[in-house]
Each structure stands twice: as C-alpha cells, then as structure tokens.
Amino acid sequence: MSLDLNAMSKDELLSLKGEVEKALKSLDARRKAEALKAAQDAAKEYGFSLAELTEGGKSSGKKAAPKFANPADPSQTWSVVVASRSGSAMQLQMAHPRMI
Numbered sequence: 001m002s003l004d005l006n007a008m009s010k011d012e013l014l015s016l017k018g019e020v021e022k023a024l025k026s027l028d029a030r031r032k033a034e035a036l037k038a039a040q041d042a043a044k045e046y047g048f049s050l051a052e053l054t055e056g057g058k059s060s061g062k063k064a065a066p067k068f069a070n071p072a073d074p075s076q077t078w079s080v081v082v083a084s085r086s087g088s089a090m091q092l093q094m095a096h097p098r099m100i
Contacts, residue, residue, distance in 0.1 A: 005013065036050075043050045066077030 003016075008016070040050045043053050064079040067079045068077060070076035
C-alpha cells in the first residue's frame, strides 16, 4: 500500500490521521487481550489463576516509620538516606520525602 501523502489535501491527511489513530488503538487493545490470555493460560498450566499470581506483587501502601528528623524542625521527618547526586559515592545526603 503506497500513498502519496504530498498529493493529499489537509482534510484528507487529517482524516487519514484519525483512521490511523483508531487502528492503532484497536491493535493495542487486541494485543493486550492476547497477552492477558497468554498469561492466564501460562498460569493455568502451573495450576494457578493469574489473580493468585499477581496478588503478591501489590504494594501494601504502608509508609516506613520515620528514622530521621530535621534538627531545626523535628516535625519534618523522613525514612531514607539517598546517595548524593553530586557523583561522589562516599558522600551521602539525607533526602526529605518531598525531594524524592
């Protein structure tokens, strides 16, 4: 299929663009359904449902207890120590949750 895009009007190009976008969405939906079916079949082959296998991967949503506090303002707390972005692996900086 060969189209001479340069010979098409703006309206024709916009129409073609709309058709292409619809076709891509349809293709993505079909491929997603095929992937889901393949995953379900693979899980079934081992005696599980896909839901059983994916339940454990969900995050509990619980936050870690604060381990550090700002000495100037103890109400500001955080729970992680992050390597400095300056490139020095030896240098560490404590990252406030809002900075992550």
